Amino acid sequence: MILVTGATGNIGTELVAALSNSGTAVRALVREPARAQLPTGVEAVTGDLNRPESLTEALDGVTRMFLLPGYADTPDLLARAKKAGVQHIVLLSGGSAALEDMHNAVSAYMTQAERDVRESGLTWTFLRPRSFMSNALRWLPQLAQGEVIRAQFPDVPVAAIDPADIAAVAALALTGGELAGRILELTGARALVPADQVAVLAEVLDRPLVCEGLTNEQTRAELEATMPQKYVDAFWSFFVDGTLDESQIYPTVREVTGREPRTFEQWARAHADAFTTPAQ
Numbered sequence: 001m002i003l004v005t006g007a008t009g010n011i012g013t014e015l016v017a018a019l020s021n022s023g024t025a026v027r028a029l030v031r032e033p034a035r036a037q038l039p040t041g042v043e044a045v046t047g048d049l050n051r052p053e054s055l056t057e058a059l060d061g062v063t064r065m066f067l068l069p070g071y072a073d074t075p076d077l078l079a080r081a082k083k084a085g086v087q088h089i090v091l092l093s094g095g096s097a098a099l100e101d102m103h104n105a106v107s108a109y110m111t112q113a114e115r116d117v118r119e120s121g122l123t124w125t126f127l128r129p130r131s132f133m134s135n136a137l138r139w140l141p142q143l144a145q146g147e148v149i150r151a152q153f154p155d156v157p158v159a160a161i162d163p164a165d166i167a168a169v170a171a172l173a174l175t176g177g178e179l180a181g182r183i184l185e186l187t188g189a190r191a192l193v194p195a196d197q198v199a200v201l202a203e204v205l206d207r208p209l210v211c212e213g214l215t216n217e218q219t220r221a222e223l224e225a226t227m228p229q230k231y232v233d234a235f236w237s238f239f240v241d242g243t244l245d246e247s248q249i250y251p252t253v254r255e256v257t258g259r260e261p262r263t264f265e266q267w268a269r270a271h272a273d274a275f276t277t278p279a280q
Contacts (some may be wrong), residue, residue, distance in 0.1 A: 002174050003062040003086075005029045005049060008036060010134045011092065014167035015066060016042055024175060029058050052077040059084035064174050066090045069113030078120035088123045088180065090173045092166075095128050095185065096234075096244050104237055105230035125173040129186040130246045131160045133267040136197055143275060147209050151194035152222060153239045154213025157247040159187035160197075162262040165253050172256055184252050188261050191247040197264055204268040205275055216240060 002019060006012040007028030019026045020039040030036040033044035047055040049071040059065075065086050071077065078089070097110035117124045139149050166186055173179040192200075198211035214222065223232045238244035253261040268275075 001025045001027055001061045001063060003027045003029060003058055003065040005066060006068045006092075007038070007044075009068075010132060010163040011166050011170070012066070014164045015170050018167050018171040019174065022171065022175070024171075027058065027062065029055075049077060052080050055080060056084075059086065062086050064088045064090070066092070066170055066174060067113075067117070068092050069094075070109040074113060074116040075120070078116060078122065082120060082122055086122065088125070088174070089117050089120070090125045090127065090170050091117050092170075093126045093128050095130055095246060096238065097126070097128060099243060101237075101243070104234045104243075105228075106234040106238075123180045125179045125181070126183045127166060127170060127173070127186060128183060129161050129166045130188075131158045132166075133160045133162045133188065133262075133264055134271075135160065136201065136264075136268070137271075137274060139198075139201075140275065143207075143209075147207060148212055149194075149198050149209060150212045150214055150218075151198070152214050152219040154194050154211070156239045157191040157193050159189075159191040159247055159249045160264065161186050161188045161253070162267045164267075165257070165261045169253060169256050179256070184256065185250040186252050187246075187248070187250045189249060189263060191249060192264060200265050200268055201275065204265065204272055 002024060004012050004016050004026060007016050007030050016026055016028050017039055020042050027043045027045055028036065028038050029047055030044050031046065033046050036044045038044055045058040047058040052073055059081055063085060065081060067089050069092060091113060093114055094110045096107040097114050099107045100111045101107040102111065114126055142149050169184060169186060195211040198209050202209035220232065223235065
């Protein structure tokens, strides 16, 4: 039995489907089991990763687990998992874990999660994806209003990855032993700036979209309106100070899955329905 935490998120949804389609026994950790839309045969359970004592039912009979980072008492969670019979953890981490910058809020929780898993005594695989292609969905409110997308960090190229590719790698790490002990850097095949992504969306949606890059001051104001200051400072460090390079391309998806990672155009076409809100 494999337990997938974050089972209804961008990666979790794809991972549950991939494991279920392969005939693997899957248990999905969700907030509201009665409302979760899961493939037939997938068991839904509830629990709070910030309250490890709430996961007794979820962990029963589980041998492998897909784990999200950043929770309050990961060491206790992992100890309970080990006691329940879990043998292998596939941890969703990120590129900033390599920085080991404990003064950066994002790098700190990624780094700490990896350290906790290493110290748990369980075997592990770490996934370090770069930005998700699905982050483009943040432009939906702007697309509903017109043809101009005002983009943050307009000059920063990112080799974004399709969450389905992350899930494909995670599924292989959860069902075989070849990837144990490995840190997998996951990217798409091409680094794009926001204007490149907008141009792809314009073609896919057949709309005359225009990308308008925000200044640093405008970007910071937007960020401060939507997230705690410590995360604003973290992203500022990454993308303005340049402490994190998300433009580097890794061949990991191809090496692990045997196929090329999906392009942003492929992702956009697969999710075109999400972008079809008429402009006002």
